[in-house]
């Protein structure tokens with residue numbers, strides 16, 4: 001049985017999943033962290049838990065370690081890539097030109113793309129004879145119309161500097177839309193949907209007949225919703241104001257809005273929704289405020305997404321928060337009273353499991369669903385399309 005090795009490289013990390021693209025079963029998975037430092041470590045979670053200290057290991061060393069401890073007939077390698085710029089509208093087979101183009105989008109994703117290039121190069125050395133496929137977070141959103149993806153800046157900022165909304169989490173939005181269509185028993189091409197990927201990073205997407213028409217993230221994954229440590233939307237004059245007021249540099253303000261803001265910044269407690277929900281339940285007011293702001297901003301963006309649709313056939317919650325937090329779903333829907341959602345609390349508390357994901361009542365004017373995402377599976381299936389023995 002042919003397996004796909006799915007890799008997601010950060011600058012000092014490497015997440016991997018060995019997956020059967022046909023039945024979606026995960027055979028092995030794990031994570032290497034703090035690569036390039038004396039504390040580098042490889043953690044294998046499945047099939048058995050193993051931990052190795054690998055001081056100063058590179059991405060290549062981590063791959064060697066991982067591959068010497070997992071078994072399976074690997075027939076292709078899928079790479080998750082954050083930013084494809086405007087070059088890539090779908091997944092492609094890796095060659096030198098593709099690697100060069102991913103590298104050239106590094107200005108747009110300086111934390112991610114150079115790391116992806118490093119990961120691809122290490123994996124190509126390790127598996128020179130296998131097909132390597134790159135799957136982009138941005139690709140699904142390349143169908144957005146100009147009115148949705150342009151910023152109202154001088155047009156030359158788009159033509160010369162590539163400033164536009166790219167959008168992210170495309171793999172997840174696309175997957176849950178497809179799964180929702182199956183659960184609803186309707187062709188995706190007939191549906192108008194709003195998907196919400198709510199994890200450490202969060203975004204919404206308007207999906208019309210299977211295509212992305214608008215999304216909340218922008219040039220970078222900072223725009224839009226309130227996230228774990230990211231502020232989401234702020235006034236673009238904020239940077240100048242804060243540099244003048246506090247003496248912080250531009251990069252310090254950028255670090256603040258990316259790493260010290262969002263749920264963490266408001267609550268002063270944590271970026272983790274589960275921790276905040278527990279704290280709010282025991283009376284922590286700023287944890288409660290952070291959750292309230294998160295849900296209100298999300299509701300605002302959902303209505304914004306609706307400008308791209310003729311109707312809303314379903315609102316779809318996914319990601320760690322979307323799949324697991326009944327409170328966030330209920331509160332968000334309560335801010336959408338204009339759409340008159342009728343939440344079924346029993347189903348919502350069970351994350352929709354008894355009713356094919358449905359968390360609203362049978363006669364609710366708007367349908368809300370919980371649909372678990374599986375980005376690794378999408379990457380594995382995209383990769384399998386390029387493996388002659390698996391392609392159907």
Ligand code: ADP
Nearest residue numbers: 198199200201271272273274319320321324325
């Ligand atoms: P990432 O974006 O890193 O993939 P995830 O999709 O795993 O993140 O989502 C992580 C978020 O999901 C965290 O805020 C975490 O607290 C939240 N989460 C996970 N389980 C629960 C739960 N049972 N209740 C509330 N939030 C949860």
